Amino acid sequence: MIFQVASMVGAILILTAFAAQQFQHLETETKTYQMLNLIGGFCLCITAVAMRQYGFILLEGSWTVVSAWGVWRVVRARA
Numbered sequence: 001m002i003f004q005v006a007s008m009v010g011a012i013l014i015l016t017a018f019a020a021q022q023f024q025h026l027e028t029e030t031k032t033y034q035m036l037n038l039i040g041g042f043c044l045c046i047t048a049v050a051m052r053q054y055g056f057i058l059l060e061g062s063w064t065v066v067s068a069w070g071v072w073r074v075v076r077a078r079a
Contacts, residue, residue: 001033003046003047006044006046006047007043007047008039009021010039010042010043010044010060011040011044012040013037013039013040014032014041014044014063015040017032017033017036017037017040020033029074030074031071031075033069033070034067034070034074035071036064036073037060037066037067038064038070038071040055040063041058041060041063042060044056044060045063045064047060059070
């Protein structure tokens with residue numbers, strides 16, 4: 001049950017970032033956009049690990065790493 005909740009939260013976060021960017025409410029080079037993707041990807045990656053879904057571990061693990069790099073890049077650019 002907890003993994004279903006985590007996967008729903010992760011999917012909602014990623015889809016929120018995507019929709020906000022598509023409707024031009026959120027720029028990709030913002031901390032908010034990157035954090036939504038980072039947290040969403042992490043939630044989905046944890047769920048994939050628990051369910052031993054190796055393809056999704058690769059996908060969501062990569063998504064999380066790339067999003068972490070995006071957060072780092074945005075934070076560094078503001079400093």
